[in-house]
Amino acid sequence: MRSISPSIVHWLCSNCGNPAQASVVPVGGSGGKSVTLQSCRAVLVVRVIDAASTHDLRNRVLRGGRGHDGFPEDAWPETLHLGAVDDDVIVGVATFVPRDDGWWQLRGMAVEPSRQGEGVGRAILADGDRHLRSVGASGVWANARDTALGFYERAGWVVVGDGYVLVDLPHHRVEHEL
Numbered sequence: 001m002r003s004i005s006p007s008i009v010h011w012l013c014s015n016c017g018n019p020a021q022a023s024v025v026p027v028g029g030s031g032g033k034s035v036t037l038q039s040c041r042a043v044l045v046v047r048v049i050d051a052a053s054t055h056d057l058r059n060r061v062l063r064g065g066r067g068h069d070g071f072p073e074d075a076w077p078e079t080l081h082l083g084a085v086d087d088d089v090i091v092g093v094a095t096f097v098p099r100d101d102g103w104w105q106l107r108g109m110a111v112e113p114s115r116q117g118e119g120v121g122r123a124i125l126a127d128g129d130r131h132l133r134s135v136g137a138s139g140v141w142a143n144a145r146d147t148a149l150g151f152y153e154r155a156g157w158v159v160v161g162d163g164y165v166l167v168d169l170p171h172h173r174v175e176h177e178l
């Protein structure tokens with residue numbers, strides 16, 4: 001029997017009316033269709049973006065709108081910039097920079113304030129793991145704001161050592177072996 005792949009079509013989320021996707025699976029012998037509608041949150045896509053596309057969220061979410069010209073490592077060819085994209089709008093960003101011994105540093109983790117708490121940050125961390133594993137990374141670490149420690153811990157990262165102050169804010173190192 002020939003197998004038929006589901007096709008993906010654009011639809012509206014039945015919960016909120018935002019663009020969503022539906023898997024339309026042809027069934028039966030006379031063109032009948034089974035439509036499984038997914039929540040619009042299910043179609044959030046994490047993808048590689050360029051450095052400049054991270055700047056607006058970094059500036060608004062992490063710099064309080066004071067301005068942000070980028071990190072020195074932004075333009076390194078190995079540096080990985082990920083964006084969570086919902087209907088062509090970037091709602092979360094993170095940057096992964098190669099450091100010593102196969103470890104990478106996560107920098108500039110920021111989610112659009114109106115979209116925080118929806119799993120956007122978790123999706124970015126998970127995709128970061130996938131990318132870094134594919135290049136043989138040993139682990140990833142970050143200077144985490146104390147206000148965000150719980151986020152990293154929920155994702156399986158561990159808090160290491162004593163706290164310190166960076167840009168007037170209390171931080172701890174968090175890390176995660178791959």
Ligand SMILES: CC(C)(COP(=O)(O)OP(=O)(O)OC[C@H]1O[C@@H](n2cnc3c(N)ncnc32)[C@H](O)[C@@H]1OP(=O)(O)O)[C@@H](O)C(=O)NCCC(=O)NCCS
Binds near residue numbers: 109
């Ligand atoms: C911190 C941040 C990146 C988290 O992203 P997010 O999309 O809001 O987080 P998620 O919705 O993916 O949350 C995943 C889990 O972490 C928890 N979590 C999220 N933010 C948290 C926080 N600040 N403190 C404790 N737990 C948190 C969520 O409750 C959720 O828990 P669950 O697994 O029980 O459901 C985002 O809130 C943000 O940009 N905050 C402001 C900037 C910032 O602090 N950046 C990090 C600098 S180190």
